[in-house]
Each structure stands twice: as C-alpha cells, then as structure tokens.
Amino acid sequence: MAHPTEAVYLHDSSLRTLTTEIVSYQPISSLSEDEKSLAKNVDPDDSAITTRQTILYPQGGGQPSDTGSIALADQEPSFVVSLVRKTSDGRIIHFGKLNNADSASFVEGQSVVQRVDSARRDYHSRLHTGGHILGVAMQILMPDLKEVKANHAPREACLEYEGLLYNDHKPSIQAKVDELVQQDLSVAVSWLEDGAAANGGKFGDGPVRIVSIGGLDQTPCGGTHVERTGLVGPITIRKITRKGGVSKISYEVAETF
Template sequence: MPSLSEEERNLAKNVPAEDSAITMRQTIFYAQGGGQPSDTGTIGPVDQEPTFGVSLVRKTPDGRFLHFGKFLDATSSFVAGQPVVQKVEDSKRNYHSRLHTAGHIVGLAMQLLMPDKKKVKANHFPREASMEYEGLLYNEHKPVIQEKVDELVRLDLPILISWLEGVAQVGDGEGAEEGRTRIASIGGLDHNPCGGTHVARTGLVGSVVIRKISRQKGISRVSYDVSPGIEA
C-alpha cells in the first residue's frame, strides 16, 4: 500500500503489505472504532459479481473511509469515481452487533448493582469482549452480575438510537459527529454515547455469559461472550 500516507498506514498496522485499499467518501460498512471491529464483505462494479474482498474498514481524520482487502481476481481494478456496489457480510455484522449490545447490557447491570463503580474501558471484539471498572471486583460478584444480565436479556428491552444535537462530546466522546452525539439507550434505563451497531432488543443478543472477572492495578475487568457465536 505504498500510495497511502503514513497516517493512513497507521490505521492498518496489521494489514498484510500486499493488500490494497479502496478509498471512498461514503460507505455502508461499519468502520472499526468504539471498541467494535469493522464490517467485512465485498465491493464490485454495478450489475457485476464482486471483485474485491473487504477485511477491514477504517475512517480517516478527514472523513474518508479506507476499505482494506484483496482483489478476488488479479486482473480486477477500480477507477476513481466508478460507481460500485458494497455488500456487508450479514452474519458477522449481526455477531458484532450482539457483542456490542451485550457489552451495554453488562454495563447496565453494573450500573444497577454497583453504581459507584466507574467504567473506564469497553472492548467488544470477539474473544476479547470485556468491560473495565475502577475498583476491585471479585469472583463472588460473577453470579450476581450474571443474574442481573440474564434478567435484562429476558426482559427483551428495546435498544433505541437517538441524536443529541449541539453537543460535540459526551463522556469519552464515542459517537460524536459534527456537533452532535449518537446515543444508544436500553429501554429508557441506560443512555450512552455510542457510534456502534446494535440489535433491536436485548432478547436478540442470545445468551450473555460472564466468563471471568480479573483484576490489575486497581482496575477490574468483567469478560463476557455471547452464544451462539459467529459459526451458528
């Protein structure tokens, strides 16, 4: 990817050097950010089979979208301004959405059970999903958190997306966009700035499993997963 600037290459440090990058001003792909991995899928000419497999999407500081991946045919290419068709891999989008919503459910459970614990970090990546909090949590907290999470899933609460106008940043700024902030709410009980994808109701996440609780330097990590996974 020699044509990319150093700043753009830094957005894809783990992308193979032989991969290509397709730059667009608009995309239907979710770009990696906010603790959530990007969508994957394909891009191709209009009315033709897809010619490019997308493995990673990142958004540049100036608002462009870099679609990293490989051409499916060595003879394929695109030209500037060419109309294309984008297709997102539905199963992975749904899995990532379920993981992200599950993280918000864990966060709401913690808020209801231990409102004094401040969230410091969220990770919604597969096999790494976790919520981190200031202060110490112990193994005896695990079944208590699990019970509250199960209750919130069972209630099948709606996930609502709204925009807070005229506010450039809320909390850590996740979801901020051009003077407004995107808010994800769970049944009117929980409201968080969030730019990620979600399922429509808590019951659609499947089962949320609290895997373990770990501690390091005064920070407690609540690791979780959802079932069924991506293979289902």
C-alpha cells in the first residue's frame, strides 16, 4: 500500500461501475494505527481493500462516504463496502466484508469491478450541490458575511457564517435558493493548474478543483455534484441558530427527487 489511489470520482462522478485492479487486501487488524483509526464504526474483524483507481467517494469535505461493492470481474459474491476513507498520503481504503464466507479472496493485480450504491450517492450529490446553492444565495444576499464551515450530510446539512443571522432572514434566503434551483443553472467542475498563482495563495499550491454554480461562484471542492441546480429539487431552509458569534443555517433536500 504505497501509491496514491487515482480518485476517478473527481473527474467523472457519473460513473457507477468501474473495472480496476486490486492493490491490497488485508484484515483491518494488520493495518497501521493511523489507518485503523479511519475505520470508525466498522467491525474490527472486517477487511480493507485498496485498488488502483476508485469511483467510491471517501468521507470528507462535509460529504459522507459512499457505500458499494467490489467483486472479481467475472464472479458474484462480492466484498460489501461500508465505509471509504482517504489516508493522509492519498490512498483510498475501502472497508467492509465479503458477503459470503466461501467467497474467493482477493490478491494484488486481480481485476475487479467496483459498484457505487447509486441512490445513496445521488442523495449525497444533491445535498452537496444544495449546500453550494445556499452558499451562492448567501454570497448574493450578504456578500460581507464569511462562511466558516459546511456540512452536507443527511439531517446535519448546514452552512455556518461569522456574524449573527436570525429567523427573520429565512424568507429572503429561501426565496433566493428557490430562484437558483428554478433557474436550472449548470454546476461546472474545472481545475486550476496552480491554485496559489491564480488566487493569491487562497486555494493553496498545486491543482485545485473548482465547482461553480452558473458561473456565480468559484468554490474549491472535492465533492460530488449533480449537473444542474434543477436536479437538486426543492431545498428547505430549516432553521437558523447562533452559537458564539457564529450562525448556522440548516437545510435539507428531499431524499429522492
């Protein structure tokens, strides 16, 4: 387990199956302490697979992990992936277990087929794009307010801003968000070759992935998105709460649309 995993979802998040190759397959108990610490809420008797490439999104950037499966190319039973995490050196680990005790094992170099649980991915992508739409709405309505945190997980989705916002702000935020969904704007993913040079160091060194809602913003982001704002469906601004000078705007999207 040495080379970074090629994160195919960054370049094509529409892929739901991919044929790739096993790099490693091992019990969680044989991982390093750092790697084990990534396997939160995973059965310690489960295993860990890394592959040359992956289409499965690892938890991060406020977006929860994908689930899915990995199977030998020409065979059923498969490895059920319950959690995907990225290591600090860029390897993406799929945690899970074989769905049948008699299943064949995996060895380095074997060809395998990955599958993403589509309904879960679609919901997460719509929630994530919904968060960016809310961010654009806030940028239009209150351009001086600084966004400090974003979460795009089901039932926890929110953006946080420095400063005080109240429920009185809700109707105007809701109306702007509705308008941006109604306009069915494009959600474009592009790459800045040198984030530092292009933005005065704001986005850090090296290539930076930029997501833009209808050209209205330039948000560095590694998450998965739907292709147009209309595909998010209705976004509901749930509530606005305050804590220590930071305001949290909670939102949700319908689980299916």
